[in-house]
Amino acid sequence: MKLLSQTQAEAQTSQLATMARDCLIDEARLSPKPGLVDSRGNGAHQDLTLALMERSAHSLTPTFLALARHSWLRPADIALRETVGRLGRDGEQQMMAATDGVNTHRGAIWALGLLVSAAAMQGGIARADPLTRTAAALASLPDSRAPKLFSKGLKATHRYQVPGAREEAQQAFPHVMKLALPQLLTSRAVGASESEARLDALMAIMTSLSDTCVLSRAGMAGLNAMQQGARAVLLAGGCRTAAGQLALALLDRRMLALNASPGGAADLLAATLFIDRVCSPEHSYF
Numbered sequence: 036m037k038l039l040s041q042t043q044a045e046a047q048t049s050q051l052a053t054m055a056r057d058c059l060i061d062e063a064r065l066s067p068k069p070g071l072v073d074s075r076g077n078g079a080h081q082d083l084t085l086a087l088m089e090r091s092a093h094s095l096t097p098t099f100l101a102l103a104r105h106s107w108l109r110p111a112d113i114a115l116r117e118t119v120g121r122l123g124r125d126g127e128q129q130m131m132a133a134t135d136g137v138n139t140h141r142g143a144i145w146a147l148g149l150l151v152s153a154a155a156m157q158g159g160i161a162r163a164d165p166l167t168r169t170a171a172a173l174a175s176l177p178d179s180r181a182p183k184l185f186s187k188g189l190k191a192t193h194r195y196q197v198p199g200a201r202e203e204a205q206q207a208f209p210h211v212m213k214l215a216l217p218q219l220l221t222s223r224a225v226g227a228s229e230s231e232a233r234l235d236a237l238m239a240i241m242t243s244l245s246d247t248c249v250l251s252r253a254g255m256a257g258l259n260a261m262q263q264g265a266r267a268v269l270l271a272g273g274c275r276t277a278a279g280q281l282a283l284a285l286l287d288r289r290m291l292a293l294n295a296s297p298g299g300a301a302d303l304l305a306a307t308l309f310i311d312r313v314c315s316p317e318h319s320y321f
Contacts, residue, residue, distance in 0.1 A: 047159040048103035051313070055099040055147045058308040059092035059140060062301055065233050067283065069241075069264070070290030071301055079252070079296040082137050091140050094133035098126030098144065099151050106152035111169065115152075116176035123148045124182075142200050142248075142302040147309055149174055149204055154313050163216065163314045167207040174204035190251070197245035200299065208306060214239040215307040218269075227275040234274040234283070236307055240300045241265035248298035257295040264289055 063085055066073035072083045101122050109115050126144050131137075153170035154161050192199035203210060218239035222232035242265045249257045264286030271278035290296065 044107055044159075045104075048100060048107060048155060051103040051151050051154050051159060052096050052099035054312050055151050055309055056092050056096045058147065058305045058312065059095070059143055060089055061233075061308055062305040063088040063092065065230060065237075065304075067287060068234070068237065068301070069261075069283065069287040070293075070296040071298070072296075079291055079294050083139065087134055087137060088139055091130050091134050094129050095126055095140060095144065098122060098129060099148070101125075102148050102152045103155040106155035108158055109156055111156065111172040111176065113176055115156075116173055117178050117180055119148065119152050119173065120178040120181055140302075142299060143305050145200055146204060146208075146302050146306045150306055150309055150313075159313075161314055163212065163310050164207075166310060166314065167212055171205055171207040174201070189247075192245075192247055194250075197247075197250070199245070199247050200302070203303070208303070208310075210240045210244050210303050211307045211310060214242065215303065216311060219307060219311060222273055222275065225275070227273060231274040233304065233308070235269065237300060237304045238265040238268045238273070238283075240303050240307075241297055242269065244297075244300050244303065246297045246299040249295045253293040253295035257290075257293045260289050260293060261286070261295065261297055261300075 063072060064074050066075050068078070070079040072078050072080055072085055072088055074085060077083055077085075102119060105118050105122065106115060123144050126148070127141055130140055130144070149170040150166065152173060153166050156169055156173075157165065189199065192202075198206075215236040219232050219236040222235040223229070227235065241261050243262060246258060246261060249261050253260075264282070267282040268274065268279050268286060271282045273279045274283055
């Protein structure tokens with residue numbers, strides 16, 4: 036690996052943080068997303084708006100920057116894992132302060148925080164497989180200082196006996212690597228617009244993710260409706276086709292009727308966009 040000057044390394048860590056922030060904003064603005072906040076409105080949420088999501092994303096830029104700086108060319112060890120955990124919890128507090136106590140991006144801090152750290156650990160230049168494996172190695176280490184509190188997501192994983200965000204990261208983000216990224220590339224290749232390709236990537240995640248946000252709000256019936264509806268969109272040719280757009284609109288109405296919002300899938304879409312961006316051939320610091 037080519038060694039960089041301190042100034043170059045600082046520029047790269049800053050760029051990683053900016054990329055992570057921008058991916059959160061891109062995900063929030065993407066429309067039309069079933070049950071989720073987007074440029075049309077608040078989806079199934081009473082306490083979230085697009086402006087709030089964007090304010091939250093901007094508030095997390097210092098957290099992503101701190102993660103990148105502290106992780107730069109570091110190995111995956113307990114010391115780094117505990118530092119990443121502490122910085123992530125500090126980021127949650129900054130997010131809550133910016134949103135007046137509304138949880139906008141807690142799951143995204145976990146997923147994108149790990150990926151930002153993993154990219155920095157590799158010196159900013161990464162391929163998708165090594166990047167997610169590095170993130171998984173970090174996520175699999177214990178954090179003795181982590182609070183012993185049960186979030187809504189953890190409660191859902193225990194109640195329904197399904198994997199959650201922690202397992203997704205520890206398994207190297209399979210919904211991103213096996214479903215979302217391949218779908219994103221395939222949709223682009225067949226002529227979908229960038230928005231349509233990103234929506235298709237979201238659908239790919241939703242076809243099999245045990246989304247704890249949906250489970251918390253609508254139980255297993257909501258999860259089944261999400262997965263079946265997403266499959267219908269892709270089977271109809273994706274969001275570039277009229278049939279796919281109709282299936283997406285039906286899924287949106289179903290999610291709103293169930294008061295269900297696939298926030299876990301949205302977090303993984305942001306992670307997908309980050310990996311796509313940081314690992315693209317156009318992304319180079321040299």
